Amino acid sequence: VVSGDTSYTGKVDRQRLWDRHLTLAGYGALPDGGVDRQAMTPADAEARRQLVAWASDIGLTASVDAIGNLFLRRAGRRDDLAPVMTGSHLDTQPTGGKFDGAFGVLAGLEALTALAEAEVATTRPIELVIWNNEEGCRFPPTTMGSSAFTGHLPLDQALDARDRQGIRVADALDEMNRRTQVADTRILGGSLFAYLEAHIEQGPRLEEAGYPLGVVTGIQGLRWFEVEVLGTESHAGTTPRANRRDALQAAVTMIHELAARCSDREDILRFTVGRLDVSPNAPNTVPARVRFTIDLRHPDAESLQHYGDLIAPLCHELAGHCTVAVHEQPVSQPIRFDADIQRLLCECADSCGVPYQLLPSGATHDAKWLSLIAPSGMLFTPCAGGLSHNTRESADPDDLARATQVLTAALKRLANDV
Numbered sequence: 001v002v003s004g005d006t007s008y009t010g011k012v013d014r015q016r017l018w019d020r021h022l023t024l025a026g027y028g029a030l031p032d033g034g035v036d037r038q039a040m041t042p043a044d045a046e047a048r049r050q051l052v053a054w055a056s057d058i059g060l061t062a063s064v065d066a067i068g069n070l071f072l073r074r075a076g077r078r079d080d081l082a083p084v085m086t087g088s089h090l091d092t093q094p095t096g097g098k099f100d101g102a103f104g105v106l107a108g109l110e111a112l113t114a115l116a117e118a119e120v121a122t123t124r125p126i127e128l129v130i131w132n133n134e135e136g137c138r139f140p141p142t143t144m145g146s147s148a149f150t151g152h153l154p155l156d157q158a159l160d161a162r163d164r165q166g167i168r169v170a171d172a173l174d175e176m177n178r179r180t181q182v183a184d185t186r187i188l189g190g191s192l193f194a195y196l197e198a199h200i201e202q203g204p205r206l207e208e209a210g211y212p213l214g215v216v217t218g219i220q221g222l223r224w225f226e227v228e229v230l231g232t233e234s235h236a237g238t239t240p241r242a243n244r245r246d247a248l249q250a251a252v253t254m255i256h257e258l259a260a261r262c263s264d265r266e267d268i269l270r271f272t273v274g275r276l277d278v279s280p281n282a283p284n285t286v287p288a289r290v291r292f293t294i295d296l297r298h299p300d301a302e303s304l305q306h307y308g309d310l311i312a313p314l315c316h317e318l319a320g321h322c323t324v325a326v327h328e329q330p331v332s333q334p335i336r337f338d339a340d341i342q343r344l345l346c347e348c349a350d351s352c353g354v355p356y357q358l359l360p361s362g363a364t365h366d367a368k369w370l371s372l373i374a375p376s377g378m379l380f381t382p383c384a385g386g387l388s389h390n391t392r393e394s395a396d397p398d399d400l401a402r403a404t405q406v407l408t409a410a411l412k413r414l415a416n417d418v
């Protein structure tokens with residue numbers, strides 16, 4: 001149901017939006033239907049080139065900045081005003097799907113196409129942005145393009161990062177720009193009026209609750225720990241229990257107890273031990289050293305602090321005859337999205353007749369960095385089974401189209417707000 005002043009959202013074309021997802025998925029296509037389009041590979045460059053071609057059909061102008069973020073700009077009546085920006089990323093994990101990142105880019109393109117077809121002019125310019133290297137799996141860190149854009153990652157450091165073959169970002173970027181054939185460059189950074197990002201949820205909540213749309217309240221915070229347990233290497237056959245300093249037994253006790261303590265009734269806290277390195281990792285030797293990682297996430301800063309602070313004391317308490325060291329990586333604080341933007345997105349969902357649920361994001365997104373420099377918000381669509389970072393990632397064409405209608409309405413409102 002499309003009402004009154006939002007008639008232009010009726011120009012959002014469900015089939016075109018869907019077909020473009022399938023076309024993009026051809027760049028880096030895997031035999032099982034998934035996508036391997038890691039940042040700054042030839043496939044990434046070709047996908048960008050396709051996008052620039054679609055964008056030029058509706059008169060958008062393309063430019064790239066020094067870290068490889070690609071901007072497609074629709075002029076405003078007052079083109080000197082700060083733009084409204086929307087977008088996401090086109091790079092994927094090595095075994096990625098068709099929608100993570102691509103949806104936010106294609107939703108933005110479809111919104112601008114709908115506005116163009118409805119001949120709707122806006123006061124502010126609107127820019128569609130493709131953040132470079134969001135996934136960070138080829139070149140760490142994640143969200144490289146958006147964190148450099150917002151000044152949180154030094155450009156030199158980003159350009160100097162290398163992949164496992166020793167290729168530098170600076171060189172991979174030159175090669176990508178050459179293939180993409182975007183000649184215009186722009187200054188890194190800049191001010192914007194607001195930022196919106198559409199994305200698949202990458203979790204099961206919307207699907208389980210039966211909502212086609214999520215208005216995202218924020219992005220949960222993350223604490224990373226590495227725990228090193230040290231014991232003594234000894235013979236598995238000859239060492240009595242009392243003489244053993246078995247680092248693996250101690251680590252297992254720690255993991256078991258930490259997992260029990262880090263399970264909240266509401267099931268909001270996320271606790272993961274994803275890596276376990278055992279040394280010497282031989283069947284007949286008592287393990288002398290174990291390292292394991294802890295990934296801990298919660299949308300609320302105080303809860304994240306509370307649970308994270310349990311880890312080191314508990315590990316020391318349970319070390320037994322072993323010794324233990326707990327190292328923490330820098331914390332990623334939880335983000336709360338701008339309240340006015342959340343309200344605007346809810347109003348636009350109402351006016352487009354799309355039921356929605358408010359929910360926090362479990363995964364990190366480029367919008368995290370943008371929210372530090374401009375009012376920002378996100379829209380989520382359900383993805384089948386909550387699966388993402390998986391070649392079987394799937395979404396419903398109707399859900400994608402409805403979220404894109406809401407995005408279109410919100411972009412128009414923001415771009416006329418002066």
Ligand SMILES: [Zn+2]
Nearest residue numbers: 089100101134
């Ligand atoms: Zn993503």
